[in-house]
Amino acid sequence: MSEVITLRLLEDSSIHTAIKKCIQCGTCSASCPLSHYMDYTPRKIVNMLRNGMYNEVLKSKTIWLCSTCYLCAVRCPAKINLGEFMISLRRHALSNGYNNAQEYLKLIKTYAEFIEKYGRISEAMLMINYSLKTNPVKAIKMIPFALNLMKNGLLSLRVEKVNDFQVVKTKT
Amino acid sequence: MGMNNSIGYYPGCSCSKNGLAKYYGESTVKILEHLGLKVSEIEDWNCCGSSLYRVIDEKKAYLLAGRNLVLAKKKSVEKIVVPCPACCISLTKTLQKIREDKELEKKFVEVYNTGKEDLSRIVVKHVVDFILNDVGLDKIEENVKNKFEDLKVGVYYGCQITRPYASFDDPEFPSSLERILSTTGVATIESAMKTKCCGGLLMLTNEEEVLKIIEKIMNSYIDRGAQCIVTACPLCHLNLELAKNILMKKYDVRYDIPILYFTQILGLSLGLESRDLGVSREDFEKISRKIVLTARR
Amino acid sequence: MDPRIGVYICHCGLNIAQTVDVKKVGEYVKNLKNVVVVRDYPYMCSDPGQELIKNDIKEYSLTNVIVAACSPTMHEQTFRRACSTAGLNPYLMQMVNIREHCSWVTDDVEKATEKAKLLISAAVNRVVYHEPLEKLQIPIEQSALIIGGGIAGIEAALKIANSGKKVYLVEKSPSIGGRMAQLEKTFPTLDCASCILTPKMVEVASNPNIILLTYSEVKEVSGFPGNYTVKIVKKPRYIDENKCIGCGICATKCPVKVPDEFNLGLDYRKAVYIPFPQAVPRKYTIDREHCLFFTKGVCRVCERFCPSKAVNFEQQPEEIVIKVGVVILATGYDIFDPSVIKSYGYGRYKNVYTGLEVERILSASGPTKGKPVLRDGRVPKTIAIVHCVGSRDERYNSYCSKICCMYAMKLAHLLKERIPDSTIYEFYIDIRAAGKGYEEFYRRVQEEGVIFIRGKVSEIYEKEDGKLLVTFEDTLLGVVQTIEVDMVILATGIVPRSDAKDLVRKFGICSSADGFFMEKHPKLAPVSTVNRGVFIAGACQGPKDIPESVAQAAAAASEAMVLLSQSTLEVEPIIAEVQQEKCSGCRICVSVCPYGATIYDSEKNATRVEKALCQGCGTCVAACPSGARVMKQNGFTDRQILAELEGILIPLKPRIKIEVTSTG
Structure with missing residues (x-):
């Protein structure tokens, strides 16, 4: 993945916030009505971004399976709005030509x-x-x-x- | 109430006259009018963009939603009543974003000649919030004509009505709808699924997974004896209707219960005609046996 | 004689020198009026640094000293002492803060240097108007007040009392013992909590130097360090403490059952009660809210059966006024109320408990006499313990409550011991087991078969049969699971006492953002507060376990005794003064003083300042309509302040047009 894309991704405020604040407790995953159908749990997606696995994240099914019900957002102990986070990831996937959904x-x-x-x-x-x-x-x-x-x-x-x-x- | 002129109404695509939830929109306006509140539809409104447009172009999504706020502002509207929770989120989020994001605000000034100061007084309210906290239960109780006797109603909020920005009720265990419906005499059925998501737009893209979720939701009410389910969201209503049809084919008549908007139950209780509220004849027959006329005090 | 000023510029290692060009500053200062010597040195506060100053005072016959270094809160005393030893009145010295005010706030060397020059120039202008001042000596009341009868308060009281000083120990509930009395065993050693606590409680009761005021609360505080006057209200027990022999016949006969607070409502006590069997004092209390005599005017059974005629329904609240020199706050903590986390169902689901509730269940004196059974009498076979409930959660409290990991593991151990065939899960985010023997305890519990799952529980759902479905992500596997358990224990965090703010106000201390009492310095003055005579100990300062609370209590006691060991307390002379003969007696100063230090003398129709009470805030001086003619703030006279301003502004004159006229 090009550096420009990576940079844009990381500068996106909702993505940036999640990467910065997540404590990896898994409350989001366990609150998500669709996590059973995801290839990576939402918590894992954040950790993958932390570890530079941008390509895998943008290719994942997970980001397209979020129904933005915001249950994760209201329960997150780090006050991360993971619903917004998923919408942002979709945008980056779309604008960078990941067309697996x-x-x-x-x-x-x-x-x-x-x-x-x-x-x-x-x-x-x-x-x-x-x-x-x-x-x-x-x-x-x-x-x-x-x-x-x-x-x-x-x-x-x-x-x-x-x-x-x-x-x-x-x-x- | 002395503020009638400043109340705007934003139907959004679903609740507009060409939308699948037009009866939600119509019944909302009817009951508000019946209760003496004049709300005026924001002229020439456009789609809020929902979460979909933000996937395409974030900034433009805010400009889209914001156009409605600008139109409201031009008519000196300070409070916008919205029946659709997703529209509510789009509009609220846009207001919040304009406040925080200087660049976006600049763009608003550039495109609409309107900045955050101009929009700061606008309040976006879901119709549940508006009916409970602005109209008030007293006002409704004064106007109730028919009480439902022993109608068991499953109250299904869905997810976005109280999440993530709304502050008028608990995000997971709200009680606003129960309080509003308490005036109509129905017996509300409590379910742990009441704010669980119906799957939303994923009904279109991931039907199989979403159906499983809705089956669970409907079971949680039907197991407890619900005779109908009320919603306050056009998408929840649509998804439950779609699922109901599929589930009825797959299983049995167990799922054959009316899916109504809370405004329809409330409207019937206020003495409005089922026709005007968009309650189908079939559905009306199923619940009408439970209606008794209350003598006016 | 013309003033002769010495200026001393500190590098503070690199703290200052890295950003402020000290040599340039020195060059500039050298040419200022009245400056006879300028030196810079890596650490002015070091012995050799101080020696420089002392030698110069003698050698150059300095009349004033300026130290440009860190904040005066750090080292003003150091340099005052240095001047004093060299025979210069310490108040003729002025500190200039070129660290916090210059080097630490910017990376811009030029600007920081420029500002340092101006601030020193201001001091050079100012010091010539300094007057020699003498510290005041105020007698210290030889007694201590300790608020809170938990383990911290008990420990502090015993330490001070054993040193021979008088201690008033005030506790708002009917018995001392605090939270520790509610615990079954203590981690990691598994000592029985009551077994190690009750001897201390008894010692408090029998120590002749301790005046124990239970069922009492502080109503008003006035005075100043060394001399506080405290009004305490002793709530009526409706039982004469002097007559009650603690036989308990009253409770046996009392027909009213009330949810037992000590057992967290898990069972009942009577309307006349002692909170727990080892209560100190062992004096019964009638709970006015529930007693049939008070609610319905009937019964009086206790009165009839009391063998010592101790019941007295006429008892009134009693106001006690005491004088003390020092105060220690040891008010402890409240438990976070987990019912606000709706998805955990605490309060709605009968088999969801807090950690403290389980302590009571496991206690021999608890509601089930130590038998680990649920509210419905069943013995739980699968138990989920949820960590970080209300802690490390920005929605509620960001801080770590520190004790929960350990007590959660202790509960797991005790439950496993009493229900050997049980399966126990600990849901954690991170295990915090830092402490002597703590990590070893964690290992031990894991070896005993307790299952540790890294993941926070997202929701709990109650089935019709009362069993609980617990949903979580095992974050080490990345798998979301739901398990069925008989019991959930929420390892609830700890929060400041609900009345903490009230005490902060009463005692003139501060609280930190989280609401706990704030220490004067997090590292170097951990039990002191901004109020010199008030100290803090235990969990009222922040989450703490028993060993830490005890250590802090001993520290606070020792700090308190440092004050009490002196017969007088030195007070800064930086206070207000009134020229009574010129005072018109308008009393505006009386109305504005926050410390009650300006006192109107009707005979002279003039105000005077009570030196011991004045804190030198200057409000009265600013408010006095006659201004400097009548009132003066030592150390901050109009003349000194204006000279200081001129010192800053005059060098800037080419750039800024200013008019300065001195009036004072």
């Missing part, structure tokens, strides 16, 4: 398209677009559920467009 990346992409086009999203449209991109069979299985939504007047395929939405073109 295909499903999630497609979701993000679909999401971003909506935002950039309308400024708002339609969950129904988002789910349909996303399903078609990833798993058309599953999309078909969803039809009964969709019909049910429709019956209850919930399946709106419209998206309202936000006026005056220049912010999305801002250079950051």
Whole structure:
């Protein structure tokens, strides 16, 4: 991994804070509803960063499995917001071309398209677009559920467009 | 309450009229109006960005969420009521970030001509917080028309309503919803899973794992005799609905219980029509037997 | 005679010399008015350094000395003594702090040097207005007050009493003994806590030099080091201590059961009670809140059966005023309340205990007479002990409570001993076993089969059958697990007493950020406080185990006796003075003095300053509407301060336009 990427990663405040403050107690891992499905526990991810294993971290499944429920964050004795930490790691993985979480990346992409086009999203449209991109069979299985939504007047395929939405073109 | 003009309402995509939780949004506005509180929707609001946009571009994510704060500020709104916990987090986090991060503040001034001083008076409140602590239980009790008799309600908060920034209740063992629902006469069912995460957006990407979690959550209520589950989050509601359909196919009718928004139960109790609250006929039939009319004192 | 000033610039090794160019400073100072000799030296505070000053005073007939070195709190006394031995009044010496104020606050050599020059220049200007002052001698009251009757207070009281001085030992509960009395055994030697504590308690009761005031609290403190007046309130026991023979018939007959505080609510005591069998004094107390006579006006059974007619429902709180020379605070600690950590379920789950509760369960005089059983009577076969509960946790207390690792392992050992077929887990983050025999004890417990798992428990969940599911990450494996146990013990940390702030205020001391009492210097004055006559001992200063508390108590006693061994106390003459004949008697100074040292004399219609009380804060002087004409602060007269300012500002004149007019 290039030094520039490493530096950017380590300068990210939520990552930096975790590396600095973590006492490796494992409260986060044991609080996480999804840690059983992760390849490394959240605590281990912090320790891997401390030991320079950036590549392995950005390649890991763990960072994409966080549901940002923040249970770890409110229980952490070092007051580290590990939810924010995971979001930051995802950002670094994404911007550095680690594309091992295909499903999630497609979701993000679909999401971003909506935002950039309308400024708002339609969950129904988002789910349909996303399903078609990833798993058309599953999309078909969803039809009964969709019909049910429709019956209850919930399946709106419209998206309202936000006026005056220049912010999305801002250079950051 | 003398502050009606300054209360803004931010529905967010889910609770807007094209969203899957539009009845959450509608029932929220209906009950607030019924209780005499005028809230005005922030005009031309945009998506808060949720946690997803922060993965794409952190700074722009704050600018996105912040646009709504700027719009509110222009209308002199000081309090924004939000039904969706994720939107609440995005907006609150943005306010916090502007305060701490000088560079971001500069960017705000550059893009919106608005700095932290301008935004510092804005308070973002989840609707549970607002109903309990701003409207108050007395006001609700005065207006309750119907009481539910012996309806066993599983109260499911989900994760983000009290975490990580909210301070109006305990982050793991909150009681705000129970207190609000106590006015309606329902019997609330306690579960150790009440603030455990429903899996959120991972329902889309990691369905198998998330289903296992939701099954546990639903069991924790149904085992204790819950006849319906109420939520205060559009995503929890959606995930529970999705899971319910799958679980019903996989197992049996055990999972066939209404998943409602707390505002729908509260609305029924205040005497609003089920139609106006978006309670489906099926669901209404399942819970309506438990409603008794309370004679006004 | 013109003033003749000697200036002495210290290098403080490299502490000063690295950042302040001492040679340059010397060159500059040499040319200042009235300076006759300038020297720099690596360690001015060393003997040869002091010799330099002493010799120069004689050789150059110096009238004033300036030492540019560290903070006066470090070495002002040293240099004053040096001047004094050489025959110069010590108050004609002035210290300039070029370490904390110059070299330590910047890396910029030029700026630090410049500032050092100016500060010395200010002192050169100032010292010529210094007046010789004499220290005051104030008689010392030959007795000590010790607050807190735990092991630290007991130890300190015995030490001072055995040296022949009078000691008042004040304890707020009905018996002395403190936390140690609640413990079963002590780590790492496994001495029975009561067996080693009770002889000391008895000794306190029988020592003629100790006046034991139990069930009493300090209400008011006034005075100054060597002469404190303390108002103590003795709460009514409703039993005459002089008549009670401790037979306990009253408690046997009393019909009211109350949760027993000493046993942490694990069982009941009567409304008339002694806290534990070895209580000292063995005098019963009626608990007014629960006694049927006080709550409902009926019963009086105790009164009827008391063989010595000791019950007295009419007893009133008694105010006792004592005079003491020194005070030792040994007020101990509170237990962190783990119910705030909701995910551990303490208070909700009946089989989750604190360490101290388990001490009581294991104690022969405890609620189960030492049988290790749960609230439902079952003997636990699997036990999880959770370390660092409320300690090392930034949400609650950042500090390490220091004793928990050891007591947690001691409890594991005792439980294993009494339930040999049990499985015991210790969930730790780091084991802190530094102390004589402590690491060996840790090894021993591990060899006895206690399972150590490195990982903090994240949550505890109670099943319908009362068993507990404990979730944690074994961080050495990187695996998240949940195990089922019968009992969880929370190794709760220790926190400052809830009334610590109140004592801080009453005794004019400080507390550190964590709320514990603050020592004067963390290394070199560990039992002293900013108040010269007040010392601290034991866990009120910070988490501490028994050996440390005892050692500190002995240290505090010895510090106290250093004061008591003198008949008088020297007091700084840097205090306020009033010219009574010019005073208009407006009494503004009386209203502003925080020490009650300005006293209005109605006969003369003027104020006077009580020298022993004045702390030299200068508030009265600043408040006096007549200013320097009437009031004067020795060592800080207007003339001295203005001269000092001029000394800084005049060299800057080319850069800053200033107007200085001297008035004083």
